[in-house]
Amino acid sequence: MESRLLDKAKTMLEVIKGRRSIRDFCDKELPDEHLRLVLEAGIWAPSGSNLQPWEFVLVKDRDLLEKVKLFSPGLFGRPAAIIVVCINRKIAEKAGKMGEFMSLMDVSMAAENMMLMAYALDIGSCPVASFNKMAVKELLDLPAHVEPALIITLGYPKEIPKPPRRRPLEEVVHVDRF
Amino acid sequence: MLTDFNRKLIESPQFKLLSFLVSSARGCVDEPALYGSLRLIDAAARLIDIMQEEGLVNDDLIRLRELIKEKMDLVMYDEAGFVEFLDYVSQELVKIVKKATQSETDR
Numbered sequence: 001m002e003s004r005l006l007d008k009a010k011t012m013l014e015v016i017k018g019r020r021s022i023r024d025f026c027d028k029e030l031p032d033e034h035l036r037l038v039l040e041a042g043i044w045a046p047s048g049s050n051l052q053p054w055e056f057v058l059v060k061d062r063d064l065l066e067k068v069k070l071f072s073p074g075l076f077g078r079p080a081a082i083i084v085v086c087i088n089r090k091i092a093e094k095a096g097k098m099g100e101f102m103s104l105m106d107v108s109m110a111a112e113n114m115m116l117m118a119y120a121l122d123i124g125s126c127p128v129a130s131f132n133k134m135a136v137k138e139l140l141d142l143p144a145h146v147e148p149a150l151i152i153t154l155g156y157p158k159e160i161p162k163p164p165r166r167r168p169l170e171e172v173v174h175v176d177r178f
Numbered sequence: 179m180l181t182d183f184n185r186k187l188i189e190s191p192q193f194k195l196l197s198f199l200v201s202s203a204r205g206c207v208d209e210p211a212l213y214g215s216l217r218l219i220d221a222a223a224r225l226i227d228i229m230q231e232e233g234l235v236n237d238d239l240i241r242l243r244e245l246i247k248e249k250m251d252l253v254m255y256d257e258a259g260f261v262e263f264l265d266y267v268s269q270e271l272v273k274i275v276k277k278a279t280q281s282e283t284d285r
Contacts (some may be wrong), residue, residue: 024250070188070197071203073217130209132201164255 015116020163022124023076025155034121035060039083040156041117048102054110057084057140057148067139071166072151074130078151084136085111089145090174107149112171114152124157180262181266191228198224215264222267223247238274 003040015092037077047053060063060081068082069075091102128151133165136148187193202217226243228233237271246267 067190069192071200071201073198073220130205130213132204135201161251 015120017163019115019119020124020157020161021126022117022153022155022157022160023118025077025079025124026158027078028080028156029167030123030154030156033142034123035154037121038114038117038123040111041113042083042085045106045113047106047109048095048098051091051094051103051106053088053095053099053103055086055088055146056109056110057086058082058140059084059140065140067153068075068136071135071139072128072131074128075151075153076126076152077155077158079126079155081154083113083114083152083154084140084148085150085152086142087147087149089147095101111150111152117155119153122156123154125159126153127151128153186203191224191231194225196220212257212260214252215260216250219246219250219267223250236274238270238277242270242274245270256283 021073038106039058042054042056043052045054058081062172065079065082082113087103087107089103092099111127115127118125131148131151133148136142136151137146140148142148186272198217199221200220206217221245223243226235226239226246230240232245245262245263250260252263
């Protein structure tokens with residue numbers, strides 16, 4: 001039993017540690033069933049009060065993707081697809097004053113789920129926050145109450161970068177007192 | 179409906195650079211200070227792409243573009259290395275200018 005648990009934890013940690021931000025992609029389409037799995041991982045993220053304030057816009061159309069790219073200085077390479085992770089303000093406001101802050105955490109957890117699933121499928125990804133939200137909103141016909149929060153780029157990696165340095169556990173973990 | 183001209187316009191590398199600069203100008207208001215340098219050096223690489231299409235590059239400039247594309251990510255994990263890289267690019271650019279001037283005087 002113990003060894004089964006450890007194996008599971010090891011696999012989990014391998015996936016978490018293996019994911020890199022990929023900024024250079026091969027020119028190869030992604031299978032729809034894999035994209036579906038990635039999106040499914042997103043909806044299984046936890047959310048405050050189980051509000052699930054997210055909306056995901058999958059963009060595969062090359063022309064549209066290029067237009068989004070025009071307004072996204074932080075989007076590098078030519079991904080095969082992107083997922084625009086959005087916050088549904090009408091749902092988020094049900095959490096009261098905390099809704100704004102909490103919904104951002106909720107969609108972030110959904111985004112991480114999606115990037116980990118992408119990695120498990122050999123798909124590279126990168127979270128992009130540097131894009132013009134107004135422009136993306138307009139291009140994707142998002143309703144007024146739906147705000148784009150993050151873009152996740154997806155595609156097969158051309159190369160896997162080395163992992164950047166992590167602040168060690170000893171530095172960031174504080175037990176009982178800071 | 180996009181006319182042929184308008185499509186050509188928005189697909190042109192010049193327009194891409196234009197929208198990159200405008201989006202960056204807005205983005206830099208809220209982004210980390212060093213991202214201003216990142217966007218500018220990225221724009222420089224994009225400008226070299228355009229210059230290449232117009233036949234206005236040499237091997238040194240192409241090497242400089244490749245270096246920029248390879249190293250600009252440094253901003254995300256090695257701030258000092260990124261600044262060093264910017265210094266290096268500036269020095270290389272000066273060398274290109276000096277070399278070109280030298281060739282002229284040699285003529």
